[in-house]
Amino acid sequence: MKYDDTGKLPDITDVRAAGQTLAGEILATPILRCDLLDQQAGREVWVKAECLQHTGSFKYRGARNRILNLTQNERENGVIAYSSGNHAQGVALAAKQEGITCSIIMPNDTPKVKIDGVLASKAQIIFYDRLHEDRQKIATELAAEQNAVLIEPFSGRFIIAGQGTLGLEIAAHPHSDQFEAVVTNAGGGGLTAGIALALEADLPDCDLYTCEPEGFDDHMRSFVSGQRERNTALSGTICDALMTQTPGEMSFAINRGRVRGGLVVSDDEVKAAMRFAFSHLKLVVEPGGAVSLAAALHRKVPGTGPICVIASGGNVDPNLFQSIITAP
Amino acid sequence: MKYDDTGKLPDITDVRAAGQTLAGEILATPILRCDLLDQQAGREVWVKAECLQHTGSFKYRGARNRILNLTQNERENGVIAYSSGNHAQGVALAAKQEGITCSIIMPNDTPKVKIDGVLASKAQIIFYDRLHEDRQKIATELAAEQNAVLIEPFSGRFIIAGQGTLGLEIAAHPHSDQFEAVVTNAGGGGLTAGIALALEADLPDCDLYTCEPEGFDDHMRSFVSGQRERNTALSGTICDALMTQTPGEMSFAINRGRVRGGLVVSDDEVKAAMRFAFSHLKLVVEPGGAVSLAAALHRKVPGTGPICVIASGGNVDPNLFQSIITAP
Numbered sequence: 027m028k029y030d031d032t033g034k035l036p037d038i039t040d041v042r043a044a045g046q047t048l049a050g051e052i053l054a055t056p057i058l059r060c061d062l063l064d065q066q067a068g069r070e071v072w073v074k075a076e077c078l079q080h081t082g083s084f085k086y087r088g089a090r091n092r093i094l095n096l097t098q099n100e101r102e103n104g105v106i107a108y109s110s111g112n113h114a115q116g117v118a119l120a121a122k123q124e125g126i127t128c129s130i131i132m133p134n135d136t137p138k139v140k141i142d143g144v145l146a147s148k149a150q151i152i153f154y155d156r157l158h159e160d161r162q163k164i165a166t167e168l169a170a171e172q173n174a175v176l177i178e179p180f181s182g183r184f185i186i187a188g189q190g191t192l193g194l195e196i197a198a199h200p201h202s203d204q205f206e207a208v209v210t211n212a213g214g215g216g217l218t219a220g221i222a223l224a225l226e227a228d229l230p231d232c233d234l235y236t237c238e239p240e241g242f243d244d245h246m247r248s249f250v251s252g253q254r255e256r257n258t259a260l261s262g263t264i265c266d267a268l269m270t271q272t273p274g275e276m277s278f279a280i281n282r283g284r285v286r287g288g289l290v291v292s293d294d295e296v297k298a299a300m301r302f303a304f305s306h307l308k309l310v311v312e313p314g315g316a317v318s319l320a321a322a323l324h325r326k327v328p329g330t331g332p333i334c335v336i337a338s339g340g341n342v343d344p345n346l347f348q349s350i351i352t353a354p
Numbered sequence: 355m356k357y358d359d360t361g362k363l364p365d366i367t368d369v370r371a372a373g374q375t376l377a378g379e380i381l382a383t384p385i386l387r388c389d390l391l392d393q394q395a396g397r398e399v400w401v402k403a404e405c406l407q408h409t410g411s412f413k414y415r416g417a418r419n420r421i422l423n424l425t426q427n428e429r430e431n432g433v434i435a436y437s438s439g440n441h442a443q444g445v446a447l448a449a450k451q452e453g454i455t456c457s458i459i460m461p462n463d464t465p466k467v468k469i470d471g472v473l474a475s476k477a478q479i480i481f482y483d484r485l486h487e488d489r490q491k492i493a494t495e496l497a498a499e500q501n502a503v504l505i506e507p508f509s510g511r512f513i514i515a516g517q518g519t520l521g522l523e524i525a526a527h528p529h530s531d532q533f534e535a536v537v538t539n540a541g542g543g544g545l546t547a548g549i550a551l552a553l554e555a556d557l558p559d560c561d562l563y564t565c566e567p568e569g570f571d572d573h574m575r576s577f578v579s580g581q582r583e584r585n586t587a588l589s590g591t592i593c594d595a596l597m598t599q600t601p602g603e604m605s606f607a608i609n610r611g612r613v614r615g616g617l618v619v620s621d622d623e624v625k626a627a628m629r630f631a632f633s634h635l636k637l638v639v640e641p642g643g644a645v646s647l648a649a650a651l652h653r654k655v656p657g658t659g660p661i662c663v664i665a666s667g668g669n670v671d672p673n674l675f676q677s678i679i680t681a682p
Binding site: 082344352 | 378
């Protein structure tokens with residue numbers, strides 16, 4: 027079996043290389059502002075609308091970067107990924123665009139919208155039981171069997187570097203020198219790591235915070251203890267994209283010295299943020315994509331200066347979305 | 355009473371001046387693409403995501419341009435607008451940002467989301483009965499009484515020039531030289547007129563089409579007959595923003611020689627487009643904002659080459675939106 031790359035910790039050189047590789051391949055998503063958001067948050071808030079990215083989440087950045095860096099040999103043997111949904115869609119589309127065979131290992135309780143997204147890109151799906159089976163083991167065995175490249179969801183040099191291009195875009199914004207902090211949504215921590223590298227290089231005075239849902243605050247606790255903490259729960263939040271058990275080893279090695287701290291929001295705060303995004307930003311944001319916006323709206327981000335939050339994904343089932351936007 | 359400006363037909367010089375006035379004031383909204391959209395439309399389709407604009411529609415462009423071009427005297431006497439909703443929100447916010455008094459005359463069946471948008475900007479609202487009262491008359495009398503500037507929704511040099519900045523942005527897109535056509539949503543035709551001027555100057559080989567809902571196809575019929583035709587219906591479409599009775603005099607004078615033709619879509623096609631935008635573009639698009647996307651998805655736009663459609667607004671009531679996204 028082959029890992030997706032060497033395991034070397036990515037650095038800003040990798041992020042800048044990803045920026046070049048992905049130019050014209052990804053959407054440089056807009057950074058929005060809204061008077062009412064500033065009022066509710068009590069400060070200036072900018073929203074990086076990454077849910078508009080291809081496949082509806084930031085995951086396409088890393089996936090596309092990984093796929094475009096495969097060797098000819100690797101391309102012929104295909105790729106495998108495990109994912110709660112957004113990484114799966116990113117890998118599936120990026121592979122399809124290059125005519126590369128792709129298998130995805132997904133939990134059998136994945137929101138239908140994410141399954142449909144993968145199927146639209148003609149990938150093969152292998153379902154597993156999230157509570158009783160080990161997806162990494164299934165993926166590793168399958169990759170060995172097929173001699174395929176395993177594209178892990180939040181580690182690997184090309185993945186983290188690809189996500190980091192989002193950080194480059196934030197730093198390149200005309201108002202970024204006023205940003206006191208950037209707040210990002212953390213599952214495995216790959217997006218956080220990429221952004222951390224980009225900000226350290228291009229916006230060094232800006233703080234970076236993670237945000238997580240209650241019960242899945244492994245990053246917050248890990249930043250406090252200095253080591254990778256685990257969540258005890260396996261379910262219990264609407265933020266399906268952020269139900270990771272522990273920070274990724276590679277991403278945490280990058281994040282621990284670079285992230286200022288971790289924030290936590292409740293599902294109700296997430297729902298209010300999704301409703302706000304619908305009503306005032308005209309964005310469809312999924313629960314896991316809305317946690318940092320929720321932190322801003324509920325004034326949980328330290329400081330009073332301008333901040334940038336990331337609406338990282340928009341893949342939400344219509345029935346859940348409708349119940350949230352019509353709640354009183 | 356004073357009209358909002360001289361009545362001179364705007365030209366490309368006015369549009370470029372608006373571009374300068376509005377730089378940094380408006381969002382240069384992104385132009386999105388999506389594999390699945392191309393597949394369904396049978397051609398390359400680019401979506402100008404103008405629903406992300408401040409106040410959730412393109413109307414803010416013209417309104418902000420008008421407000422920023424008021425004389426000191428005019429600023430002190432305040433402004434008045436009549437509108438089915440989006441123009442009202444645009445004027446109200448643009449006025450509030452400059453500390454200018456603002457009164458809005460709105461139909462009493464305006465969607466609540468649009469009323470709330472106006473109230474959030476602290477404007478005074480005067481309701482009228484769309485079926486029995488003449489909003490223009492009410493507005494004209496009030497403007498005379500208060501010596502206030504009447505900002506009409508789809509005529510006036512600064513309004514049309516402001517909307518035209520959207521056309522400048524389309525023409526400036528890296529792929530615009532491949533666009534065979536641009537399709538825009540037409541109510542009074544002010545956006546169309548602005549875009550027509552911009553494309554004529556910066557993208558002269560590109561065709562421009564309007565799109566309207568069934569029963570409100572006054573532009574389509576007017577382009578055929580060469581004169582301003584009227585709709586007989588006053589209601590009967592979910593596209594509340596496009597229920598204008600006839601093309602504006604000023605906008606039609608610009609559009610009649612510059613627009614290739616008019617397209618028409620049904621409410622069901624509009625709903626399918628809104629559902630598509632929710633599921634795949636992660637955009638909240640209102641019915642009237644979705645007609646040109648509907649025309650693309652239902653293959654009603656002549657030709658087979660790349661086109662650009664405009665998602666011009668996103669102010670839709672949650673209850674209507676939820677019923678549309680959860681329909682089978």
